[in-house]
Amino acid sequence: MNVSGMLHGAGLLKIVDFPASEVLGPEASEHDIHNLIEKCGSVFVKPIFRGGIGKKGKSGLIGRATDLKSALAEKERLYFAEYKVGNVVYKSRGVTFEGAVPAKHEIYFSITDSTRYRAPVMTLTHHGGMDIEELDKTQIIEVPFDPLTGLKSFIVSNALTDLGAPKEIISPLVQHLPKLWDLYHHYGMSTLELNPIRMMPGKSGSLVPVACDFKCGFDRDDPRINRLSLPDDLFVTEANDFEQEINELRTYQGQSDVYVINEKGTILAPTFGGGANSLVTEVLGNDAIISSDFGGNPPYEKMYDVMRISLKYYLKQTNVLFIIGGKANNTDIFVTFRAMADALRDYFSERGATPLYVVIGRGGPQVIRGMGAFKDVLDSLRIPYKIFGFDSAMTDVVNYAQEADRWMKSGGRAEVAKLLGLPAEA
């Protein structure tokens, strides 16, 4: 759940009265763009990517214009620009026009929670406006601080002194940067980065820090984000329909975390526990359709819904339904297995049979009753299956599921289809 760019960033900074560059959204009229250029001398034209996309400048995805005509040309170029990060292609949904802020000094500032210090940490340099990874370690400072008292002026002052920052920027930064702690701590953020903050001369001649780019990450377990009344669809790009539907079930009782690994995978593996999730997804690789953690003793209704949704989206393409977890501590296996088996039975009732091989590996409270419940449903649906106890190595069970997938791919699926009275290509 990330936000980048000044379109929303400027609004967020306003909450704590932190100065920000002037920004116009994609709907800005030519008149407004013209006025902004008149006022600021030039504008930056930036594509709007949902999520936190960095290094746009390096990729030629930031335009600068000193007249309306070139601003509109840049708008046309960048409005639907595409940007590839790793395997993911992000598509722009409009542009912003940001008034240029002339300045001698550019500051980098961020707050995040550090696992090295187990505390919030401020990272600061007055050599900003560039990748901080490229800076020498002496040019940048990392300062942990106490979250109960927050980021205080003296912390900023000490940090700037230690950095040997020019004296004209110290006072304005000491005055303004602590405000950002309020934004970070009270609105559910887990990272906040302003780069650059440009030090613009103010009316009285002293410098004013003006945020010219904005990035933040929100903690999705923190309801404080609701205080910001951000648009509902701001984070939508992060999930496909399936993830969206599952994540609506997200409550603190029982996990319901999923991530689509391969839309064209053939093993559907609802996994229980964060550890099992890591292990199973690792071994299955691209055979897996989803990576999931449904542990945490989910109640019947929730487990049923999770399974119902998973089956709705992916059972048709699935060769192997693979239900796997370690030896549960607290998850009631009878409840979770009954819910999943019922969902499978109801899928067959409502949408018809589909060729399938089922592999299960699990231990924990009521494991035999749970396995028995699943067995009964599989027998009644005439689906071939193997159910392993917790004394079988989990990775071997994963390998077995892969073997079953290979068998299904090399003629097994047609045989199961025949058994179920379905056409071979089902």
Next chain:
Amino acid sequence: MRKPGIQEFKYYVGIRSLADIATREDRICVLNITGNESRTVTPVSHAYSGGNIVFGTSPGRRGQVVETPAGNIPVYNNVREGMEAGHKFNVGVVYLPPSAVRDGVAELIRINPDVEKVVIITEKISVHDSREIRALGQQRGVDIFGGNCLGVADSWNQVRIGGALGGDNPGETLRKGSIAIFSNSGNFTTTIANYLSIGGWGTTTLISSGKDIYINYAAPEFAYAMSNDERTKAAVMYSEPGGYYEHDVVFDKPVVACVVGRWKATLTRAVGHAGAIAGSGDDARAKEKWFMDKFGVSDLFTPENPVCSKKGAVVTNIAHIPQALTAVMKLNGVEKDFPPEGNLELKPWFGDNQGLKLSAALDIPVVKALAPYDLQIAELLKNVGAIFPRQSMKDCSGSSVMDPKTQVTKVNNISILDCSKQPLESNLCLALVRELNDENDNALYNLAVAAHVNLHNDPMLAAAEAAREAGNAPNTAISAAVALLGPKRADAARAAADSLTEIFAHSGLLTGDDEQAKVTPAAATAEQLATLLGSAPDAKAEAMLKAFDKRGAKSVFVKYLRSLKGHPTADAVLAALTTTVAWEPLMRKRISKLTVRNLPWYTKLFGMIIGASTEAKHHAAGSFCGVDNQEILDSWTVTQLAYISLLGERPTAASLLPLQVILGLIISNGVGTISSQGCKGAVSADGPESPERVQINKGMIGFLTHTGFAHGGNGYEGIQFLIENFKDTSLADASNPDQSIDLKKITTDFAIAFNKEKKQSKALGTGVRNIPGVNHPVFKGLPVNHDPRETYITEFFAERGEKNVFHDFYKTLVQSLYDNGVTSNVFCVNIDAVIAASLLKLLWPRYRNGQFSENLMEMAAFTAFLFGRMAGCAGEIDDHINRGRNMDTRTPASQCSHVS
């Protein structure tokens, strides 16, 4: 003031040795002890640890206790009250919801200065609160475990604190040994301990650290405490990507590190463990490298390439941990703690190829599970039929469900629209055995019900008659008879059903009609035989068996009865018939043994309700409604019996169909209907947790008393409306298409008159009457509206070439209402109109020739409703007996309101 911590750390750490993490001396306070998770986990922890929990809190629940095998744990509103009551503790365990955790930690450490350790089980705590919790612990000098962890345990001390390490039977997994476990995954803490014990290694202290961004008790503290724990010879550390906790750790004892999650480098957000998302330089590969550098090894350990040193090994597969540990310890000259208890090879506990030929790699034979699971499996396989978990069944049903969008109810997953195509006998069975009948089932069940409609000389008939004469509606009159069909009149047949089930339970019989099946029933005991055979021939049984042959029915159970030396009783024959119908669903565990046991009782009730609905004069010694008893047994269906009871004449195939359709449509309208609520309330009051005490006949009375002139009797409103419009016509037969009746004219006249009436009512401010059968709260608002149920039935009748003028009238009426400006769009004809039109079609000839008064028409409409609905309600009764809890339909006083 912060307590002084261990000097080696720049931050506060209080625990010097792993032996101090979970001790027998620790005394514990559990916050939100009555929460869902705590309620199941805490009693096990308390008993395992020798009763170490002194009290728990739950605001507003002071005075309650949490029952455990080691004695009750008192509950207080808050920590202060518990302490004021004299309890002392040094460890706090937090089960609060995420948003309350931070305040809970603050409460623990600010109210009680003696708190040394806090274990936070809750997951999904916001980072905001986690950073404050960390700071609170540091400020006050408290060691915190978690959040999002499963607590800590000590196999030597037999103590676990916080979560559910070791599951519901901790002793099985927490085996005393020499290995400490530190794991980012709670489940893997237990799974690794389990794998270790299979490989011959026991444990000392187990720590589930959690894997949020903030890990309070992390790898460096663990390494320090391990160094000071004499019991611990080595450790297993399970680490996931993200975070620098392991980076600078120095171990002075051997460690097997398991790092899992290379693939997570491609993730853009965490799944499951919030902190398991790498930033820069802390992904799985980086962590593998950190550990390899610490241990001085050049590669990962695998069975094929067992790279390790005296200092340790790195694996990426938890199944390799025991082997890696053994290899490392061998280099250190340390033997296993105990002989290995097995291996981790693939061992299927259950499996079925369903007759397919699998590859050799897949076709692994099912093996006997390790104890005690082998005994549990044996018990499970012995069990016949489904076992439903009990829960509150208030407003909840496993039998029926109504789709709020389509308003179509499904009974055991079959839509009532499909039920309308089934005869009543099949729908009665569907409600109870959860599947529709085949032909043989119908033959068996028709006979079973037919044997119970004639109530000649039975006090039940007299009761119904007396109640009718006292002016009661049909439901009340029938109730009087139903009251007499109590448990004692059903026990013999129920005992016979039990005997048959027990004798054939493990015979290999899969379907009850498979007379050729090679099965081996158990030898019947004398007690079982006594439930099946009488000392002398039973005339009713003989008549039923004769009819059984006449109908050409098949039943393994009837065949079995006949093979016994003796005289089967009529109750035994009844049980054999019903058990045959129920056998396949029982074997497939769709229904319980209890349902099969009670099926003869339901069957007697169905027969009796149909019988008691008609006047006593129609019950004679040798006939019912003028039809010879043996003929009824030999060939009549339940639907035909309902017809003759209702209308007093033999049906033809054409006249029977509309009744069948009506009965199918009304078997259920979901669990929210008053009739369902009535029968479920009756079951709930008897206490389904002691199913033997539930009076099924009383359940049926509950259904009957919860019908009436407004619910069930209202079908008559439609009939009245139709009569009003047709009484002045020449209509003789509603199914005759050659009518000279001008529906357009009748409906237009009505629409104009109604419009006038509506305007007058508006002018006077009085309410406008509804037209029965027209419009629906869901199916409205379109230019032309349809009730999908009505559409379905229309198509069904059209396919069969069935004509119904009353139905056509309704369809013309909605158009005329629109054409004449009465309605703003074309309203739908609803399902009630279909029922009224179908029923009136049946009754019309008798109304026309004066045989049926309007009063009798009303009674017939009401009784027809009862015939259909008794199927759905029997299903609800049986479902509630199987799943419900005692008094679960009760509404708490807090949800009731008062008016004065």
